[in-house]
Each structure stands twice: as C-alpha cells, then as structure tokens.
Amino acid sequence: MSRRVFVLVATLAAVCTFSVTAASAAPAGQTANPTGTPAPLRASAPGVTARNVIIGTTLPLSGPASLYARIGTGMRSYLSYINARRARDGSRGVYGRQIILNVYDDQYNEALTVQQTRRAVEADRVFAMLGGLGTENQQAVRGYMNQRKVPQLYVSTGLSEFGSLHRQYPWTIGWQPDYVQEGILLGRYVRQNLPNAKVAVLRQNDDYGREFLQGFLAGAGGGFVVATETYPRNGGAAVIPGPVSRLRASGADTFLVIATPTEAVTALVTAFRIGWRPNKLVNSVAATTTFMGLAQQSAGSPEAVNGVVTTTYLKDCNSPAYENDARVRMYKAIMARYAPGQPATDCLFFYGMAKADTFVQALYRAGRNPTRASMMNAVRNLQMPSPWLIPGARVITTPRSAFPIRHQKLARYNNGNFTEFGTLQRTR
Amino acid sequence: MRPTWRQLAGHGVLFAAILLLPLVISDFRASQFAYVGVFAIALIGLSILTGYTGQISLGHGGFMAIGAYVTAILSVNYGVYDLLTVPLGGIAAGIVGFLFGFPALRLAGVYLALATFALAVIVPSLATALGDRTGGTAGILLELPTSPIGALSPDKWLYYVTWAIAIVLFAAATIFVRGRRGRALRAVRENEIAAVSAGVSLTRYKTLAFGVSAFYAGVAGSLYAILNFIVAPGTFPITLSILLLAGLVVGGAASFVGVLAGAAFVQFVPLYAGDVVGRLTGIGDRIGLPGGGFDPTTPGVPSVVYGVILLAVLWLAPRGAAGLAQRLGRILRIS
Numbered sequence: 001m002s003r004r005v006f007v008l009v010a011t012l013a014a015v016c017t018f019s020v021t022a023a024s025a026a027p028a029g030q031t032a033n034p035t036g037t038p039a040p041l042r043a044s045a046p047g048v049t050a051r052n053v054i055i056g057t058t059l060p061l062s063g064p065a066s067l068y069a070r071i072g073t074g075m076r077s078y079l080s081y082i083n084a085r086r087a088r089d090g091s092r093g094v095y096g097r098q099i100i101l102n103v104y105d106d107q108y109n110e111a112l113t114v115q116q117t118r119r120a121v122e123a124d125r126v127f128a129m130l131g132g133l134g135t136e137n138q139q140a141v142r143g144y145m146n147q148r149k150v151p152q153l154y155v156s157t158g159l160s161e162f163g164s165l166h167r168q169y170p171w172t173i174g175w176q177p178d179y180v181q182e183g184i185l186l187g188r189y190v191r192q193n194l195p196n197a198k199v200a201v202l203r204q205n206d207d208y209g210r211e212f213l214q215g216f217l218a219g220a221g222g223g224f225v226v227a228t229e230t231y232p233r234n235g236g237a238a239v240i241p242g243p244v245s246r247l248r249a250s251g252a253d254t255f256l257v258i259a260t261p262t263e264a265v266t267a268l269v270t271a272f273r274i275g276w277r278p279n280k281l282v283n284s285v286a287a288t289t290t291f292m293g294l295a296q297q298s299a300g301s302p303e304a305v306n307g308v309v310t311t312t313y314l315k316d317c318n319s320p321a322y323e324n325d326a327r328v329r330m331y332k333a334i335m336a337r338y339a340p341g342q343p344a345t346d347c348l349f350f351y352g353m354a355k356a357d358t359f360v361q362a363l364y365r366a367g368r369n370p371t372r373a374s375m376m377n378a379v380r381n382l383q384m385p386s387p388w389l390i391p392g393a394r395v396i397t398t399p400r401s402a403f404p405i406r407h408q409k410l411a412r413y414n415n416g417n418f419t420e421f422g423t424l425q426r427t428r
Numbered sequence: 429m430r431p432t433w434r435q436l437a438g439h440g441v442l443f444a445a446i447l448l449l450p451l452v453i454s455d456f457r458a459s460q461f462a463y464v465g466v467f468a469i470a471l472i473g474l475s476i477l478t479g480y481t482g483q484i485s486l487g488h489g490g491f492m493a494i495g496a497y498v499t500a501i502l503s504v505n506y507g508v509y510d511l512l513t514v515p516l517g518g519i520a521a522g523i524v525g526f527l528f529g530f531p532a533l534r535l536a537g538v539y540l541a542l543a544t545f546a547l548a549v550i551v552p553s554l555a556t557a558l559g560d561r562t563g564g565t566a567g568i569l570l571e572l573p574t575s576p577i578g579a580l581s582p583d584k585w586l587y588y589v590t591w592a593i594a595i596v597l598f599a600a601a602t603i604f605v606r607g608r609r610g611r612a613l614r615a616v617r618e619n620e621i622a623a624v625s626a627g628v629s630l631t632r633y634k635t636l637a638f639g640v641s642a643f644y645a646g647v648a649g650s651l652y653a654i655l656n657f658i659v660a661p662g663t664f665p666i667t668l669s670i671l672l673l674a675g676l677v678v679g680g681a682a683s684f685v686g687v688l689a690g691a692a693f694v695q696f697v698p699l700y701a702g703d704v705v706g707r708l709t710g711i712g713d714r715i716g717l718p719g720g721g722f723d724p725t726t727p728g729v730p731s732v733v734y735g736v737i738l739l740a741v742l743w744l745a746p747r748g749a750a751g752l753a754q755r756l757g758r759i760l761r762i763s
Binding site for chain 2 (some may be wrong): 020058060061062066067069072073076103104105107108109110111112114115116118119122124136137139140143144147205206232233234266331339
C-alpha cells in the first residue's frame, strides 16, 4: 500500500470514527457541533427548508362525512399557535421553522385520497402526511407511501393493522387506541361488573366492527354474547331499527353498540322507543356529549342515554372535571384565537390538536435538520407524557410496538356529561 | 359527412400535442392527464347515449364501477395482467348496459334519469354486499402500477396506454354515429314516434346505444381502477355519475375538443375546487377586503366552488366548450 493511499484511508477512518462518536454523544434532537452553537437550519428533506416544514392531510371537506374536517381545523389551529409562540429555545415554530399544513379534500372517496396524496407528495412535495382520515382511504395510499418512503403519520382510524403491520409498512403509523383495545376494555368491564350479562351486539359489517367485537370477546373471556346483528357501512339511520328489534327479542339485558355516530344514535333512540332498557355500551367514536345530546333530544328522554358506558383516552373538552385543566383551557384559548366562530364544544377539534401536538413533539426529536428517516425513527421511539391524554396516560412507541396511545379509562354518561371511572388501564 | 381537411389537421395537431405532452411534464402531471383520458373515454360513451340518442343517464358511474371490479377481481384474485382485463371490463359493463336498454324503452326523460340513477346506487351497494368477492367496503387493492418499458415511468406508460385507447375509441365512435345508424339514433332523440313511423326500431337502437355507451364507461372504469390502484364502493359515489353528466354539458357537442374540456372538468374541479377559495381569500386578505381570515378548509366550500364554476360555464358557454370553440372559430374567420 502506497503511503498516499494509507494516509487517505487513515484519515477517512478517523473522520468516520469521529462522526460516529459525535453523533452518539449528541443529546436527542441536537446535532453535534464543536463550537456549541446549534447547527444552522437547512433544507434537509423534501418539504423541509430553512424556514418551513410543509406537511399535508386528506380529509372530507365536502360530502356527508365533512363534519370530520374539524380534525383538520384543530390541527391547523394548534400549528398556528406553535408557529406564533416562542419555544423554550427562543424560536417560533419548531427550531425556528414554521409548520405549514396543507388540507386536501378527498370527499371520503378512496380514489380522491390516492390522487390528493400523490399531489401532496409529488407536486407540493410535503415532508409527511399527518392524520389522514378513514380506514379504507388510508389503506388505499399505504402501499404508495411506503414505496416512496414518505411518513404516513397518525392516520385517523382505529384499525389495529396500522400499528400491527409496522414491519410490512414501516412508514405508516396510527395514533389512537385501536378498536381491539377499545373492545378489550369494554369486555373487561362486563366480566368484572356484569358477570351475568346477556349481551346483544350491533356492529358495522366491516373490519372495524369485526375486530372491535374480537377485542370485546377477548376482554370478556367469552360466553356473554347471546345475539349479534350487523348493518352495512354508511347505511344511515334507516338500516338500524330492524336489527335493534331483533336484538331486543333475543332477551339480552346488555346492548353493545359498535357503530358510527348516526347509526349509534339511531340504535339508542330505537331501543328506547321500543321499550328496551338494557345496560348500554357504546364505542367511543359515537360516545361524545354532542351525540348523546342528539339521542336524548330525539328520544325525548334522558333515559335513552343515561348510563351509557364507553372508553376514553383523551381529556373530555366539555367535562366539568377538566374545566380548570391547564391543557383544556389552552385548547379553548387556541380555538378562540385561531378558529373563532367554530363550536369548541365539539371535541373533534381537541382530537386534532392533540394529534398535531404528538407530531410536533416527534418533529423536535427528529433533530434540528430532520429527514424522513429521522422523523420515522423519532415517531417509532417516542415515550413521553402527554397533557392531552387522561391523567397518567403516556405516548409509548418502541421499535417493536407501534401503538402510540394504549392507556384508556371507562366513562359513564349521565345528564349531559361523561364521568371517568375505574382505573387507568393499559391494553397493549 | 366526410371530415374536412381542416378538421383532420385540427385533430392531427391535437393528437401530436397528446403524444408530446409527457415529454415536458412530471410523472405526477402525466398521471393526472391519464385520468383526463379515462374520463374522456367515459364521456365519449355518454355522448353517444345522451348526446346522440337523447337518453339521459345518471348511472354511468355504475357502469364504470362494473368495469373497475372486473379488472380488480381478475388481476388480483386470478393474476391476469391488468391491462388485458380492460376490454373484459368494457364488455361486462356493455352487457349490463345492453340489458338495461330494455326497461329504458318504457321510460323517458326524468323517469329514465331516475332508473339509471338507481344503477349508480345499486352497483356500489352490491359490491358491499358481495363481500367475499369484492372485498366489501374495504374494496380491493391492486398492485402499484409498473411500466414494461424501461424508458417510461409507470405514470407515463399509463398515460400513453389510456390516450391510445381514448383515440381509438373516439375514432370508433365517430364511425359508429355516421351514416344510416347515426341518422336513426338522432331520429330517436328528436322524436320517437316520427322515428318509428320512418321504420327505425326503437328497441334495436336504444339497447344498442345503451350497450355501446356502457362499454365505453366500463373501459374507463377498468383504467380508472389501474390508475387508482384501489377499487371500493366509496370510489364510485353517486356524485361521480352526476359529475360525468356535468362534464358532458360543460364539454358540449360530441367533438373531441368538447370531450377533452369535459373530461378536464371532471378530473380537475373536485381536486382543486378547495384551493380556489384559499387563493381568493389570500388575495382578499392582502388587499384588505372584508371577510378576512376566512378558513378555506371550511366544509362545503369545495361544493360551492364547483357549483359556481358549473353555473359560470353554462352562462358563458351555454353550448359547452365545443360551442364556445365554434363561436371563437367563426369570430376569427370573420375578422
């Protein structure tokens, strides 16, 4: 080996060793720099410039599902707040970068989800997608996002495979407790509190309904369900009364409703009208004070909804219990400032903000000059308390488990409010 | 009527533009223009039925869904190469369309519109109900598109495939509506009684028009499935059928220019309607108009924009883009 080559190799080796030790010695979220000043901001990834991080989301802004657009409004409002406030390091936004969220209307139509996602990634060059809505919609773009290695973060659906298939789809992750976990909690409740219950189940006829029921059976330990009826997705109010009367005829004394809001409200109202007074268990997507109020109004009696038991993982933005909670007050202040005129009593906004906050925290941990890979690494190794979650709950992801939220509690509805009860339970 | 050299030259220029466009645009834009080709095929079919034969259809989204499911089931469950399934998708939809022509014989105007509308409702519901074959509400995910030619990206490959099919089918449609058959179809449109007394068989021509038109929609649906790489009940909402009819109205008479304009309308308005308001409020905020700070992502905004665009088109160009082009042509010739 000639002397020149030896020097070159030695220098290279030295540089490599140095950078490896330097990188491992750097604190999380910091890039090592010998002078001690933070590394300058640069365009480190698609959608990341020295000044901005551009991300996108797909939501229905038109069509029957457009109420969900409030998730986007919640995320945008929170990011506006983050962009305006001064962080501990003295900068605004995240490390001085403004976070820009593009909202794309997909009308809840998978074909448009594909096109709008492609538009976000290829034409608008977003860094990542955040909180896209809908199980089928997000399944439709999952292969594409993973082929392109673009983070598909915190999809707004509770199907467990967005967490369990993380080896196959390493660029994809969900956020809320999945349907299996929710079912487990309600199943445990029945086993412990209603040991002689005869449970009648109404569920949506798809993966969501199927895996929720699986979770319930696992939690209950089997043997409680005496009758099951299904209804088609997007069936609307008309498809509910028939199955509910058949369930009543089964002689069940406990009614488990695994349904989206319109159908769940109709189910509760129908049960009341036909004189059925079972114990009521309702999945969290339909168990909000807004929908309980609707059901009560429609049935003409609080009896139709009082006593409904559900699961919860976020602080209830309407509950008197959290009236003086710092985070709920912050939520209301942000709504008043960035989404004036919007009904802050709808906790979908709160859901959007909480999700945007998890994103912001992960982005901090992805480093001063994040890449898509460093972002995914941060997302998949995130352990932190979150003041948006019910007290004691933490965001937890590890390389082997990709379910960010896995702490839940039960809650019971009475006269206008849900009240948490029982202990905080970890379901994964 | 034989095409004039001027018309031929015009089409030659258009086809050359279609051929050369991918050289100057990104893969993403190429994919968007491939969708325009898909909707162009559907609109050519719709114009045979509605434009030439006078039979209104609010069910073409349903025919597209049939083609799409044939492609999805054959390519995913049976491993058939996806582009080979395109003619089969067309034929399947064509048979359904032909059969649909029989009840359509007894219905006219609004009643026919309602009957076809039922088709747009039924096909996605049926796909939901037949969960084992069709994947239920989750639908069927197809493989991400690939290109057999190394020099072409998958998007540009599908662009050329789609437009090649569109041009062939446009030529076929031009031949189909020419001569005796074309006169018979138009006679059915203008006055059914007069047509019958002149010896035109309503049964024959209506079912034929429905079948051919549905074949076009089925081909479009198959290609749509390949481009989207998903087929699900949610990808064929009722609004798609209405959008197609709106595209036909926007495009105007059955000229290639009109079909292109209508197809562009169907493709781009749903995708970009939401942005229009964002841009406008941005400008409004900058020059200090009242109503500042309006959130352009408010639900319902895209639908309003869509309605306004449709009204504006009908007001400015009541005979559609094709009529507008003719008018412009006349003005240019006079001056």
